Amino acid sequence: MTLVDAGSADALALEDRYTAHNYSPLPVVAASADGAWITDVEGRRYLDCLAAYSAVNFGHRHPAITAVAHAQLDxxxxxxxxxxxxxxxxxxxxxxxxxxxxxxxxxxxxxxxxxxxxxxxxxxxxxxxxxxxxxxxxxxxxxxxxxxxxxxxxxxxxxxxxxxxxxxxxxxxxxxxxxxxxxxxxxxxxxxxxxxxxxxxxxxxxxxxxxxxxxxxxxxxxxxxxxxxxxxxxxxxxxxxxxxxxxxxxxxxxxxxxxxxxxxxxxxxxxxxxxxxxxxxxxxxxxxxxxxxxxxxxxxxxxxxxxxTGEFQSRSATLGTRLHDRLRALIGSGVLAVRGLGLWAGVDIDPALGTGKHLSHLLAQHGVLVKDTHGSTLRFAPPLVITEEEIDWAVEQFTAVLAEERAHRASVR
The missing domain is CATH 3.40.640.10 (Type I PLP-dependent aspartate aminotransferase-like (Major domain))
Incomplete structure (x- = not known):
């Protein structure tokens, strides 16, 4: 699946021409977001597993937060x-x-x-x-x-x-x-x-x-x-x-x-x-x-x-256990190690499958947004409003990407 269609291409061209190149973002052009999901300019939806480096802990456009923001604007x-x-x-x-x-x-x-x-x-x-x-x-x-x-x-x-x-x-x-x-x-x-x-x-x-x-x-x-x-x-x-x-x-x-x-x-x-x-x-x-x-x-x-209220701390602890358990099950299948606490995980990728940046691009094609760090590490940090089902789906997509890369590497040997 290509991530860059006509609408995205126009936005990316303007950004490339007029924005300082101090970032190397994934080629996903967000047009709207809600909860744990981002929708691009072509209408494709992505599960946000980065949450703007923890800035979106409470989800995109949390109703209580946006309500007070709207009221204060007046x-x-x-x-x-x-x-x-x-x-x-x-x-x-x-x-x-x-x-x-x-x-x-x-x-x-x-x-x-x-x-x-x-x-x-x-x-x-x-x-x-x-x-x-x-x-x-x-x-x-x-x-x-x-x-x-x-x-x-x-x-x-x-x-x-x-x-x-x-x-x-x-x-x-x-x-x-x-x-x-x-x-x-x-x-x-x-x-x-x-x-x-x-x-x-x-x-x-x-x-x-x-x-x-x-x-x-x-x-x-x-x-x-x-x-x-x-x-x-x-x-x-x-x-x-x-x-x-x-x-x-x-x-x-x-x-x-x-x-x-x-x-x-x-x-x-x-x-x-x-x-x-x-x-x-x-x-x-x-x-x-x-x-x-x-x-x-x-x-x-x-x-x-x-x-x-303690709700978000509890969600992060409970759902974090699920996320870490699911990710650790992939150790030996392209994952070398999983670290973290709560809904915050660092996943070391086997370098034989490619860099963290390469894997993050492949995951985006599967509808999951993460970001790499230090070469071969992916960070998973979804909004704390994510559900069990969404965590399972994200890990399923990650599992599929690892399997596809293993098969690809085997075919070119």
Whole structure:
């Protein structure tokens, strides 16, 4: 099945001509979406098993989210933080309660949340811990993905994110992911924070050893260092708990949130911490014109209300078990390994069958949308509204693709 007919070809030609080529998307041109499904300009339907990298956790156009967005469009959408809005306070209060923290710093993108968390940690180090100005360091993990701004790629170990973009921002120390002893060895008197993804997403849905996060929490507490959890992809019910850290009963000093916080409708992110951390910011020291705007805040409040019921966490846990069981049954049939928690799975493909990108193209031809990472890994992260039947269908299509590729490779030997 070809994915590019006349309507798609026109849209792709315009995008290719006028859009910077900083992505390599599948040749699927979305025209509408609902729940876990996307429909292209020719009317073909695809089961979305990527959910915009967890930004669409609650499904495309969730009725409660779109209803509040429509209503807010009729009142006020943006006043900047130069004035107050009736939506910001309720949103921050609801999110603070969900996180068990005292203050919320609203921003827009996930990368903005990470950048803001870095600034807050450095300011906390100077004002509270007494680190000399300009001497703070932050410990990060190898194979991290926290965004693509200059400061963030400065501590990336992915050369495609770094090559040609120097000079880089100093002040970061990189250690292996999953190794708490390496963190302890890297800490000195000027260390202000340890910044980690509880589960590494872009690296291939890498789940750490069971003792990792608890030991990191203990190390940070003993050395008076902030533990910052980047839950932008892993948080907000994706893994079967509100936060991935919850699987290990770990509470970080700072949560970094984004993606699903905007309900798949608006960019919305946040830094969430107690007053002894976020209280280091004063007027004029940090800001964002769109951060916490009334439209995003109204949507964010609705997202928190959806999470407060526990329904989506439960769905992710239960359906995630089904997804992982079905995917693990394919090990030995073209699948080498399956990792993850909840409705989040990294699937390593036998390189003999082709790259992850090649397999993602074949899956799209079968009506299932996933995305590759790190060469031979596919990520499955469907909206949490997906059903058992849809999971089974997606895995059946994946099974068919693997069988077709095995037969094709055998025929050309």
């Amino acid at each position: 009142t006020v959408t943006l006043v900047s933080r130069a004035f107050h809005s009736d939506r910001l306070g309720p949103f921050c209060a609801a999110l603070a309660r969900l996180c068990g923290k005292e203050l919320v710093l609203p921003m827009n993108s996930g990368a903005e949340a990470v950048e803001s968390g870095i600034k807050v940690a450095r300011k906390w180090g100077t004002d509270v811990k007494g680190v000399p100005a300009g001497e703070a360091n932050i410990i990060v993990a190898e194979n991290n993905f926290h965004g693509r701004t200059i400061s963030i790629v400065s501590f990336s170990t992915d050369e495609s994110a770094r090559s040609g973009f120097g000079p880089f921002t100093p002040g970061f120390r990189t250690v292996p992911f999953g190794d708490p002893d390496a963190i302890a060895a890297a800490i000195d008197e000027n260390t202000v924070a340890v910044l980690l993804e509880p589960i590494q997403g872009e690296a291939g849905i890498i789940v750490p050893p069971a003792d990792y996060l608890p030991r990191v929490r203990d190390i940070c507490s003993r050395h008076r260092v902030l533990m910052i959890a980047d839950e932008i992809q892993s948080g907000l019910a994706r893994t079967g708990r509100t936060f991935a850290c919850d699987h290990w009963d770990v509470v970080p000093d700072v949560y970094l949130l984004g993606k699903a916080l905007g309900g798949g409708v608006m960019p919305l992110s946040a830094v969430v911490a107690d007053a002894d951390v976020l209280g280091v910011l004063h007027p004029g020291e940090h800001g964002s014109t769109f951060g916490g705007n009334p439209l995003a805040a109204a949507i964010g409040t609705t997202v928190v209300e959806l999470l407060a």
